[in-house]
Amino acid sequence: MLFDVWAPEAERVTLHAADRTEPMERDPSRPGWWSAQADADEGVRYGFALGDSPQVLPxxxxxxxxxxxxxxxxxxxxxxxxxxxxxxxxxLPGAVLYELHIGTYTHEGTFDAAAQHLAHLRDLGITHIELMPVCPFPGRHGWGYEGVSLWAVHEPYGGPEGLKRFVDAAHAHGLGVVLDVVHNHLGPSGNYLPLFGPYFTDTHHTPWGSAVNLDAPGSDEVRAYLRESALSWLRDYHLDGLRLDAVHALADTRALPFLEELSAAVDALSAELHRPLFLIAESDLGDPGTTTPREAGGLGLHAQWNDDFHHALHTALTGESQGYYEDFARAPLAAVAKTLTHAFFHDGTYSTFRARHHGRPVPRTTTPAHRFLGYAQTHDQIGNRATGDRLSATLSPGLLACAAALVLTGPFTPMLFMGEEWGATTPWQFFTDHTDPELAEAVRRGRRREFAAHGWAEEDIPDPQDPATRDRSCLDWAQPAQPPYDRLLAWHRALLALRRAQPDLSDPDLAAIRVAYDEEARWLVFRRGDLRTAVNLSKEPVEIPLGGGPGRVLAAWDPVEHPGRDGLLRLRPQSCVVLGP
Structure with a gap:
């Protein structure tokens, strides 16, 4: 078989395959590439030595x-x-996503163990599983955002064959599979790419150090490395889409942005394979151009996470106002209302947290709502809290039900975080398994220092390297069948069944949504076609003026009698209802 590697600055490259060595030759048709032919069957170990170095690199x-x-x-x-x-x-249109971390979805932490619960997701009403990163990383357990081999699969999860079995099993249940991939940084542990070539550049800097080289000399091959890796996941593993981590950290000044190049390549592969493929961005830019089609001047990604909706909903539910929640906490229901109708809260408005104006408006008449993902919880918004506490740690079942109603009947493509559907009480904490003692200690100190600055005692911050931190973060699969978790699970199933059955809940028109709210009384109602969703977030019963005449109860967390017969909708404390005509 042919072995090849890009090492533009190397004077010599030697292939080590099994117990043999083979000098590699420069490829005259591809500057910087080296190649060699060698017999090698499936599973044969190999690597490359550069120059006179005795070290054999992956x-x-x-x-x-x-x-x-x-x-x-x-x-x-x-x-x-x-x-x-x-x-x-x-x-993607009509999808319901479910964010899942293989290492904590079950205590076994493998693809095969996770596959045992696919029927649960199918019956819940999920259409796509969004896997957190599965590239190799140090140790056995971690979040996966420190991967280094962007074409490989973490071995403790089950390796390449384990992922293929999982995808096959998901497809057998009618579930698509989306993978979270990280292009904005690699490692640091186990990252040998700088020894091979200019994969990184000091032209730009990111929170992780030197930027991935997307626009400096040598960037053609780096972009190809990332692009072909993405296409490999979709083609070789039969995945349905990719979630691109923190695309705002991809420093790129070239006339053709890498993300536009990637979206074009994915669309071309979709046409070749005759099945839909899509890209979902995580972006902090507040820029609708991220998902604007390429022919209209945008990057052409198919959707993006909408943190503005999350932040507005979180402050409305919890009353928290620290950090970036500050901008939303002044009038949280007004913020929820704005995001439901305009997608972004910051659309050119002043952000106190950033101390500058931020974002730009979404063209509501031409931008379908499914291009934005809406959610109440994600791995980031739980795991980056000091103790990894979910909303279920502080909110009543009624408020959790209200959150579900706003997400699952709202205009955006809904996404749940694993266990959210039953109000799981297991935390989801930050954990690592670094094999480098110095890096492990640096991560431990950094985590404590970060949260100590916000008033947390060091002893209250979980040690990322302690195996118990990961173990605490594993789902308890006994919970869904027990009270009170079973009631919340049934509520999620009912809302998702309603979403499938009611065409109004698939309407992509943001401009058609109507919202009314009372900030002081803490209720909000929004209308999508003939359907109305009402939530009461207060601890007191409320009477809501109900325009449009009486309604028929399609789903209710607590009993609702004669809604709107006298022009009023009466909701019990911390409860919600979905009304039809």
């Missing part, structure tokens, strides 16, 4: 790292895998 495009990021690579032949499902794909 392949930057390794498809498998059986011994972790620091070990040798292994040959993988994707064409040898026999897929069990002929999968037509599931498009």
């Amino acid at each position: 392949d930057p495009r390794s498809r498998r790292q059986p011994d972790g990021p620091d070990g040798l690579s292994a040959v993988v032949d994707h064409s040898a895998h026999t897929w069990q499902q002929e999968w037509p794909g599931r498009p």
